[in-house]
Amino acid sequence: xxxxxxxxxxxxxxxxxxxxxxxxxxxxxxxxxxxxxxxxxxxxxxxxxxxxxxxxxxxxxxxxxxxxxxxxxxxxxxxxxxxxxxxxxxxxxxxxxxxxxxxxxxxxxxxxxxxxxxxxxxxxxxxxxxxxxxxxxxxxxxxxxxxxxxxxxxxxxxxxxxxxxxxxxxxxxxxxxxxxxxxxxxxxxxxxxxxxxxxxxxxxxxxxxxxxxxxxxxxxxxxxxxxxxxxxxxxxxxxxxxx
Numbered sequence: 001x002x003x004x005x006x007x008x009x010x011x012x013x014x015x016x017x018x019x020x021x022x023x024x025x026x027x028x029x030x031x032x033x034x035x036x037x038x039x040x041x042x043x044x045x046x047x048x049x050x051x052x053x054x055x056x057x058x059x060x061x062x063x064x065x066x067x068x069x070x071x072x073x074x075x076x077x078x079x080x081x082x083x084x085x086x087x088x089x090x091x092x093x094x095x096x097x098x099x100x101x102x103x104x105x106x107x108x109x110x111x112x113x114x115x116x117x118x119x120x121x122x123x124x125x126x127x128x129x130x131x132x133x134x135x136x137x138x139x140x141x142x143x144x145x146x147x148x149x150x151x152x153x154x155x156x157x158x159x160x161x162x163x164x165x166x167x168x169x170x171x172x173x174x175x176x177x178x179x180x181x182x183x184x185x186x187x188x189x190x191x192x193x194x195x196x197x198x199x200x201x202x203x204x205x206x207x208x209x210x211x212x213x214x215x216x217x218x219x220x221x222x223x224x225x226x227x228x229x230x231x232x233x234x235x236x237x238x239x240x241x242x243x
Contacts, residue, residue, distance in 0.1 A: 002064075004029040004156060004188040005050060010059035012045050012212075019045040021212035022059070027205075029064075032182050032189045034199040036232065037209035043192035044084065046209075047160050050190065051081040063156055080154040084161040086145050094129035094136070094144050095120070101148050119144075119151035122177055139170025146174055150181050159191040163198060175202050196232040208236055215239045 003026055010023040020042045027033040035043045048054040050061050052072040061068045063075045088097045095116065102115040120129055123143045133141065142162070149157055162178065163171045179202060182189050193199045199206055200220045208216040208223075216223055216239045220232055229235045 002029045003027070003062075004031070005033075005061065005063055005190060007046065007050070007061045008059055010046065010049065010061060011057045012042075012049065012054065013057045019212055020049075020056070020059075023209070023212060023214055025207045025214055025217060027188060027190060029188055030182070030186050031204045032179065032191070032202055034203035034206040035190070035192045035209050036196050036199050036206050037194065037236070039194055041209040042212040043194075043209055044160055045212075047081070047158050047190065047192055051079060051158050052076055053081070078155040079158060080149040080152060080156075081158045082145055082149040082160060082162065084164050088133045088141060088144055088148075090134035091132060093132050094123070094125060097133060097144065098129075098148060098151070102151065105152055115151045118153075119147040122150055122181065123147035124173060124177075137170075139166045139173075142166055142170065143173060143177070146177055150177070150187070153185050153187060156188045156190065159189065161193055162191055163193070163195065171198070178202060196236060200232045206232065208232075208239055210236075210240050 005027040007023055007025050010020050012020040023042065023046055035046060037043055045054065049056050050068060052068050052075050055069060064078060066074045068075050098116045098119045099112060102112045105115065106112060125140060125143060128140065146162060149159065163174050166174065178189060181187060205219050207214045223232065223235045227235045227238045229238060
């Protein structure tokens with residue numbers, strides 16, 4: 001199995017604040033890989049560098065062999081990125097929004113239609129896609145945005161806190177979407193979350209991040225066995241020392 005993403009000795013300073021302090025992780029092609037940790041651990045910074053939106057202070061990240069700094073254009077053609085606080089145009093209907101976003105990928109009407117059809121199925125919103133986004137709940141908006149991120153079948157989908165602030169039903173739907181889509185379309189997924197129980201269900205492998213460093217890495221089962229823990233929250237507590 002080939003390497004999809006590799007971060008080596010990644011450092012990011014914001015003035016006197018070090019957000020990433022020698023971060024290292026490797027993602028295999030086709031994996032769902034989670035960066036997990038407390039708020040402020042550096043997860044979003046790592047995702048934004050991988051998405052070519054931030055320059056690292058030092059260190060490297062490659063996406064399918066392409067450096068995110070030196071070959072940013074090539075990387076952008078292979079990825080989709082969903083920020084935690086992403087929004088959709090509230091005065092467009094869900095369908096209009098998806099068509100608009102699809103038009104950035106292609107000018108062909110038939111191809112746009114296929115992308116919108118794929119996104120409609122992924123979202124599970126049915127006839128509500130005809131309604132304006134301003135009438136959507138937070139969960140509905142997130143489902144729409146996840147569908148937008150996945151409809152192009154990117155080689156790598158980068159999802160920052162995909163279930164942030166969602167109720168149980170919407171969270172279950174989004175988790176199911178992500179897991180099924182990765183399996184059916186062989187899409188590699190990198191996501192961040194502070195919800196360790198959710199990530200335990202979703203991810204093939206995880207990296208626990210604390211103060212800008214990876215403090216443990218492996219499959220959920222491997223980590224639970226290694227630290228004799230019931231779940232990843234207990235693992236994190238053992239590693240970081242707050243349990």
